[in-house]
Every structure is written in structure tokens, then in C-alpha cells.
Amino acid sequence: MTVTEERPTAARSARRSTTDGPTKGAAGSANRLLTGGLLVAGLLVALVVLAVVAAASGQLAIPPAEVASGFLRGLGLDVGPVESHPRADATLWSVRFPRVAMAIVVGAALSVAGALMQGAFGNPLAEPSVVGVSAGAAVGAASAIVFGLTAFGAWTSVLCAFVAGIITTAAVYLFSRSNGRTEVVTLVLTGIAVNAVAGAALAFLMFLGDTQAREEIVFWQLGSLNGSRWDHVFVVAPLALLGVLLAARLARPLDLLSLGERPARHLGVNVERLRIFSIVLVGLLTAAAVSFCGIVSFVGLVVPHLIRMVAGPGHRLLLPASALGGAVCLLAADMVARTAVNYAELPLGMVTAAVGGPFFFWLLHRTRRTAGGWG
Secondary structure (H helix, E strand, O other): OHHHHHHHHHHHHHHHHHHHHHHHHHHHHHHHHHHHHHHHHHHHHHHHHHHHHHHHOOOOOOOHHHHHHHHHHHOOOOOOOOOOOOOHHHHHHHHHHHHHHHHHHHHHHHHHHHHHHHHHHOOOOOOOOOOOHHHHHHHHHHHHHHOOOOOOHHHHHHHHHHHHHHHHHHHHHHHHEEOOEEOHHHHHHHHHHHHHHHHHHHHHHHHHOOHHHHHHHHHHHHOOOOOOOHHHHHHHHHHHHHHHHHHHOOHHHHHHHOOOHHHHHHOOOOHHHHHHHHHHHHHHHHHHHHHHHOOOOOHHHHHHHHHHHHHOOOHHHHHHHHHHHHHHHHHHHHHHHHHOOOOOOOOHHHHHHHHHHHHHHHHHHHHHHHHOOOO
8 A cells, every 4th residue: 555655646746846946957057047137237336346446546536427528538528627637637547547557457367367277276275376386477577577588578577477486386287187187285285395496496486586576577477467467468368358258168177177087088078188278368368467566365265265255166157257356356355455554555466365265264174074085
């Protein structure tokens, strides 16, 4: 009696699951799409608001309305009365706007580089500064300054940082591989070793260089957007934009790789080619960020994880949302660095590390707890 009563119940449950499954799946997909759209819209609004507030903040306070009108006047549009302060427009277009633009570009580049490394290596702790890629790229840029390399003009330091970032990323990838996978402990220890070697190289370059070169190397180590100019933005922005657009094309292969290397290969993904291409893009994005602004740590670690918590792990949304989130994060951090202390500026790398360091400790603890060990 029990068996005959249970079978219809099981059958009804099976029919209910088959009929409800597609509906629930479609509803879940719609919810994810709605969440993703709201997230991107919210990040865009936050980015615009923060950009206006950042441009208005400083020793010369400029009302946000005048920031907007000054921006339009700079584009050649007649928007009515002249600004209240005689040097407001000059301050905005020569100092504030280039710095805001650089913060947006660098934040987007570092965040996308972090998301790309985490997806390609299948490791939640991968990030350019954690594994030493930023320090390696800084060594390349510092070498160009110390040895007076000017063959490509303003692009020379970028190209040197790009080559050094590629070499460092490749070294981290090769040394952290074991038995066909990237181990957490090996990745972290490799990053410690790479950062130590890069620190020694930077110290040696400071020893070789003159006073101006030493000041620039210290500037890179601390990280700062001070002195950002439009010609700097015009060098960094095309590289960062190219890297972000190429990274967006890897969304589907990275989603398949998250299933595991063997399933990804069965689904037509060339895993090694994908990782090599990802290494090139990470080097490109990191070099673009480091070349003029120095080492800004933890942006690429914190932002992609926060985006995943809200919108899930799908890279089609993760990569563009990380770009927006990184821009918002670095813009806010730079505003804090500029305004936290009167008549002084905190190092930008210190501000991001003060937030990212505790987050990294939490992530280490969470990874160990969920993985059941450090295998």
C-alpha cells in the first residue's frame, strides 16, 4: 500500500518539477537580467555623480552646477553666465577633469584585469598587485626613466611597463601551476616572491638614478593621480579601452572555463590559448594603469568580488560592470586622498590598500573555509 501510494506522489512531483522547472529557470534568468541592468544603471549614475563631486572638490571649491556648465563651455556650448570664480574653468580643464578622467580609466583597467585573472586562472585571489604584476610593470616603467629611454616619447614608459607586465604575468602563471591547476598557496607565495624581487629591482634603480628619478620611483610605489594631464590620459585611455573591449570578447570562453578545464576543452575552448591571450590583456591593462599613476593595489581584487556578490559569476555582465565599479571605486578613493587632510594629499595606493587589505584577509579566510583547506 505504501509503495503504490508513493509512486503517484513521486510521479506528481516529477511532473511538477518538469513543468515548473522551465518557468523557474526563465524567471531566474529574467531576475538576473533585471539585477544586471539595475546594477549597470546604478554604477553609471554613481560614476556621473562622483565625477561631478570630485571635480567640484578641492582647495578651490566649485559648485557642482558650475562644474557641469564649465564642462559644456569647454565643449564649445553656450550655457549662459560665466563662472563665479575667474579661474574656475581653467582649474577644471587643466587640473580637475584630467584627474577625474585618469581615475576612471585606471580604475576600469585594474578592475577588468583582476576579473580577467580570476576567471582565466580559476582563482579568487588572483589580482595584478597581489601576484606582483603591478610591481613588475612598475620596474619596467622605472627602468625607462632611470636609463633615459625616450625612443617612443610619452609611450616609452608605457611600452616598457607593458613588456615587464607581460613577463611578470607569464612567470606568475608558470610558477603557480602544479598538476594542471593553479594552487592558492602557490599563487600567493609566487606573488610574495615576485613582489620581493620587484622591490629589490626598484631599490637598485633608485640607487642608480638621480634625485628626479628617485622621486618618480617613490611616486610609483605610493601611487598617485597628482599631476595627471590630458596628454597622459590620451596615452593611457586607448590602451585601457582596447584591453577592456578585447576582454569582453572572452566572456563566453571564461564562463565555459569556470566549469573546469576538461569540460571547457570538450566544449571547444582552447584553454592554453585563452590563458595566454588573457596574460597579454592583463599585461596591457596593468601597464596602462601603472605607467603614469604608479602602483594602486587591491582594486582588481575587491571590485570583481563585490560585483559577483550582486550579479553572479557570469563574465558577460561581470567584465563591463567591473569596469564601471573600478572607475567608481578609484574615483572615490582619489577624492578621499585629496580631501581627507587639509592642504595635503594622501598616497592613493595607501587609501586603496587600507580598504583592500582587510578584504583580502577576509577572502583568504573564506576561501580556506569553503575549500576545506589549502590544497
